[in-house]
Amino acid sequence: MKQGMAEKFQLHEIRPGIFQLELPTPYPIGPVYVYLIKKDPITLIDVGVNSPESLTALRKQLQHLGVKINQIERLLITHGHSDHYGAAQTLKEEGAKAVVIHPRDWDKVTDRRDYYLRMKPYLAQMGMPSDYLEYFVKFIVWETPYARDLEEVQNLRDGELLFWEDLKLEVMHTPGHSPGHVVLLCSKEKWAITGDFIFTHITPDPIIDITPSGYRTPSMPLHMESLKRFAARGITTFFPGHRERKGRTEAALKEMKKRMKHKRESYLEILAKGPLTPFQLMRRLYPTSRKGEAFVLLSEVIGRLDLLEIDEAVISWRKAGLIFYGLKEGKI
Ligand SMILES: [Zn+2]
Ligand SMILES: [Zn+2]
Structure with a gap:
């Protein structure tokens, strides 16, 4: 027993x-x-x-x-x-x-x-x-x-x-x-x-x-x-x-370093096409994601954007009550 x-x-x-x-x-x-x-x-x-x-x-x-x-x-x-x-x-x-x-x-x-x-x-x-x-x-x-x-x-x-x-x-x-x-x-x-x-x-x-x-x-x-x-x-x-x-x-x-490098590249690639809000960026990265996943995925996106901003690869600005991120050269 x-x-x-x-x-x-x-x-x-x-x-x-x-x-x-x-x-x-x-x-x-x-x-x-x-x-x-x-x-x-x-x-x-x-x-x-x-x-x-x-x-x-x-x-x-x-x-x-x-x-x-x-x-x-x-x-x-x-x-x-x-x-x-x-x-x-x-x-x-x-x-x-x-x-x-x-x-x-x-x-x-x-x-x-x-x-x-x-x-x-x-x-x-x-x-x-x-x-x-x-x-x-x-x-x-x-x-x-x-x-x-x-x-x-x-x-x-x-x-x-x-x-x-x-x-x-x-x-x-x-x-x-x-x-x-x-x-x-x-x-x-x-x-x-x-x-x-x-x-x-x-x-x-x-x-x-x-x-x-x-x-x-x-x-x-x-x-x-x-x-x-x-x-x-x-x-x-x-x-x-x-x-x-x-x-x-x-x-x-x-493993973490590898994942970070890979993600950094995909973020920059998408933002090269034009500035986006973090939510828009999240949808481009995860087009099939469900509503229930949005908060965690948005947390990830904002976190990576913070790092890119510290690296001076991207900048952020406010427009009409929204926050946009774009490549450093691409501000509108
Ligand atoms: Zn936890
Ligand atoms: Zn936990």
């Missing part, structure tokens, strides 16, 4: 006392990996969405490991996206002691609706038509049950050291994919738990972020900067939040 259960759950002990749990999400990315550190203080890194399916999967796996929710001292959230923090408030109400997250993502996890809605005027300036904007609002409503707002969050600082009896992890702030994203480094053994910061085969797209004061965070340039700082830390193995259970830093960075 015990044997059967172990097979069913296929618990992955990535390091002694550290378990990689797999939880379902309603998103196209598929399941999310969260990490249980079964050492004192018991810590869960990311928690999955707030759906009955995910909570049941989490409870079963914790039970199998002999951990009760009220024994969890700390829910450590890598970043404020629903697949990583969505169930935290529910787990807190069931007895988990504290939720820690970098302050730059507090606004999202305490008022998700406001965070998304303040993007709306900005998306309109980027050329997103009204039927797409309506769809975006529908998405916010659809997602609501999967991500409960947190009532109380505690600070997680860059450079902070977290200690267990035989383990020390360093919090590294890696803004980009999300402005408050953090990864956890074990410098001694050269591995890290990395949330949505780095993957081998997918580009972790920096999502559009408007601060409560209305400033647009340059997500992609920040992400590139974070990758550089991460690469300098000599971490060889990472345990991400999705898809691959384990990745190699060197291979992932190499």
Whole structure:
């Protein structure tokens, strides 16, 4: 019987006392990996969405490991996206002691609706038509049950050291994919738990972020900067939040560079034909994309345009309430 259960759950002990749990999400990315550190203080890194399916999967796996929710001292959230923090408030109400997250993502996890809605005027300036904007609002409503707002969050600082009896992890702030994203480094053994910061085969797209004061965070340039700082830390193995259970830093960075170069060329090729709004550019790049994909794809486009603007390959300007991008020589 015990044997059967172990097979069913296929618990992955990535390091002694550290378990990689797999939880379902309603998103196209598929399941999310969260990490249980079964050492004192018991810590869960990311928690999955707030759906009955995910909570049941989490409870079963914790039970199998002999951990009760009220024994969890700390829910450590890598970043404020629903697949990583969505169930935290529910787990807190069931007895988990504290939720820690970098302050730059507090606004999202305490008022998700406001965070998304303040993007709306900005998306309109980027050329997103009204039927797409309506769809975006529908998405916010659809997602609501999967991500409960947190009532109380505690600070997680860059450079902070977290200690267990035989383990020390360093919090590294890696803004980009999300402005408050953090990864956890074990410098001694050269591995890290990395949330949505780095993957081998997918580009972790920096999502559009408007601060409560209305400033647009340059997500992609920040992400590139974070990758550089991460690469300098000599971490060889990472345990991400999705898809691959384990990745190699060197291979992932190499793949990413290849993808970036390829995309840069296609962006410049399209803009050579004339200036476009980011939304128009997104439709040229992804003509068959669906409405539900528009926000993530637009995030990618804006991120790459930011990089091209820093490189002085493109410039942007406003005209009739819209933002246009064109090759540096092609301004109208
Ligand atoms: Zn994310
Ligand atoms: Zn994720």
